Amino acid sequence: MSIKSMAAKIFAAYIHKKNQAWITNPLATQDLIFKSLLAQAKDTAFGKAHNFNTIQNHEDFCKQVPVRDYEGLKNYIDEVVNGKEDVLWPGKPIYFAKTSGTTSGAKYIPLTKESMPYHIEAARDAILSYIHETGKADFVNGKMIFLQGSPELEEKKGIHFGRLSGIVAHFVPKYLQKNRLPSWETNCIDDWETKVDAIVEETFQQDMTVISGIPSWVQMYFEKLKDKAQQPVGQLFKNFKLFIYGGVNYEPYRAKFENLIGRKVDSIELFPASEGFFAYQDSQQEKSMLLLLNAGIFYEFIKADEFFSDFEGSGPKRYTIGEVEVGVNYALIISTNAGLWAYNIGDTIAFTSIKPYKIIVTGRIKHYISAFGEHVIGKEVEEAMRITTASTGIRINEFTVAPQITPTEGLPYHEWLIEFDADVSENLVDLEAFAIQLDNAMRQQNVYYDDLIKGNVLRTAVVTKIPTNGFQEYMKSIGKLGGQNKLPRLSNDRKIADFLTKK
Template sequence: MSIKSFAAKLFAKSIHQKVQSWASKPVETQEKVFRDLMEQAKHTQFGKDHDFAGIKTFEDFAAKVPIRDYEQLKNYVDLVVKGEEDILWKGKPIYFAKTSGTTSGAKYIPLTKESMPFHIEAARNAILSYIHETGKADFVDGKMIFLQGSPILEEKNGIKLGRLSGIVAHFVPKYLQKNRMPSWETNCIEDWETKVDAIVEETFNENMTVISGIPSWVQMYFEKLQQKGGKPVGEIFKNFNLFIYGGVNYEPYRAKFENLIGRKVDSIELFPASEGFFAYQDSQTEKGMLLLLNSGIFYEFVKADEFFTEKPKRYTIGEVELETNYVLIISTNAGLWAYNIGDTVQFTSLKPYRVIVSGRIKHYISAFGEHVIGKEVESALQQAMQGTNVRVNEFTVAPQITPNEGLPYHEWLIEFDSDSSGEPENLEAFALKIDQAMRQQNTYYDDLIVGKVLRTVVITKVAKNGFQDYMKSIGKLGGQNKLPRLSNDRKIADFFKD
């Protein structure tokens, strides 16, 4: 054991004890975060407009501060972007994480000197939690790669801005600098395909032990490695044993990854976003990710099936239940207040509080009242693949409301792994397996099938790299960009039809 790995184990033990101290007191921890946020922001423009000084309880807050998304908070954000101080949070933010908006063009998510450290600590603590639980620390002596956006930052009214992953690249601890890959020059390449090619060349002969990124883009990296080396990634990188990912569910990719790697490796799931780092997987044996209750974020939860009612009930951490689909609402030390980030979560444990990401409140199919969510389609595909050699590169689902003939249906657009005989032998039988799994999970969908409102699932095969072509066509190839699992319209489906 090296000195570095020994030190990592000691550090991991210390951090584990700190985490347990707040995780064992969840309600008290969140109450303290709430009080601190109200106190620090009461003199801001937002705080004055919503009488933060008069807020004593969560009920006061819920009565005075409505749930908002970015578009509804934009008037305040625009003032911050102009360089004005004390608008959403005291002073000015130190960065803007620039993301793609839906109706307002670019979105500028503030990062403050109070919020930024928690993004870094959470990623670090996820790895330390793994070390503490498993006792495995040798990987700290090898090379680590984090597939991310360019760290080149712009500036707007004295505030630097860029992609969150690019901003985070400026905060890599000194003790990791020598281990971290790719080089700064390669990381600055904007074109994703060119960047991945350069990363392959840089890393091919290195002792890679940790690889991190969104699964769909790491898959591209692995495929290019395999093409260059003519053998599985696990043989190219013999000491690669830890995959860290976030952004999407890994399960639909797992069989494909194990085929590319040639063996199983441990994995750690993260739940980061520009708005905050919310959770990380703290156990290799328990389902879900530990919700970070002590990171400058106050959480509220609204039941997804009540979210679009006039006055949905807002729950705090002590009121949530297992296996209920909640819309995640946050108030943060970056100045986001009762903010809807768009993600839905389900609790898998209440001691401690662990969650899985179940989907997006805007990404669902309910063309006929079925309200199918991301977790359901991912689980259905996973069930259909069990006990088969089927492997899937990528997929999305859309409703077909007006077919040329027959009943409407849900169309599953799937890119199978055709390079390694990963396609089903009988496509219709595979579609029926998916359909049966969907009916078991979603009673509304089952009723529509039984009532002959819908026919069973129809699969459309997408050509190799088809989804990469789609993402490229909308300017979202690589980085933090993710393909929606579900659409309530046919914009994505029509791309392939055309």
């Protein structure tokens, strides 16, 4: 065992013990953060406008601080972008994470000197947790790659702007710098396809042990590696031991990845966002993630099926960590030490455990299909796909689902647009049989969908085969190829479906 791997094990044990302090005291931890956030921000413009100095408890907070999304906070954020201090948080942010907005163009999410360390520590602790649980630490001696956005940043009014993954690149610890790939110059390439080609050239003959990124974009990297090497990635990188991912569910990609790699590899799921680092998988024995209750974030939860309700003009009930239930689908609401207050990040989660608090990401509050009242969510279509690919042995590259409300004939239906793995697509001659299995799996996931099929309101699902690289072409067409961009698993309209089928 090397000195480096031995040191990693010792440090992992130390961090594990340290984290037990908040893991075993979740309610007190969240209460302390709640009070601390209000105390620090009471003299900001937002704090004064919402009378932070009079808030005594969560009930007061709910009355005085309504739930907002980015649009609701935009006027405040615009002031900060223009250089004004003490608006949402004391002073000015040190960075703005620039993301793609839906209605307002670019979104600028503040990162402060108080919030930034938690992004770095959470990623570190996820790896240390893995080391502590498994005892595996040899991978720290090899090369590690993080597929991410460009670290080149813009500056305006003394604040740097860039993609979160590019900002984080500036905080890679010194002890990892020699192990980290790709090079700074390659990381700065904007065009994603050119960048991946350059990464392949840089890493082709390296001893890669850890690879990290969003599965859909890592898949592109693996495919190019396999083409160049004419062998599975796991043979090329014999010491490749750990895949770290976030942003999307890995399960729909798992069979494809294992085929590209040629063997199974341990994986760690993360739940990071520009707004905060919320959770990470802390055990290889289960797929859920530990909710980070000590990370400068106060959490609230709204039941997803009540989110758009208005109870006597006060909006839906907002639950604290001590009030949540296992198995309920919640919209995640956050208040942070970066100055986001009762902020709806758009993601939905469900608790798998409350001792400790562990979650899975179930989708997006705006990404669903409910053209007929079925309210199908991302977790359900992903699980249906996992069941179907596992039972058929058929691998896929990518998929999305959309309703077809006005078919040219017959009943309406859900259309599954699927790009199959090129190695198996020629053998897939019976799309109808595959569709029936998908439909049966979907009916197991969603009772409302099952009722619509039984009641002859909907016909069984239809599978449409999408040509190779069809989804990449779609992402390129909207300027979101690569980086941290993710394809919606489902939508309640046909914008994506119509592009893919060129209608």
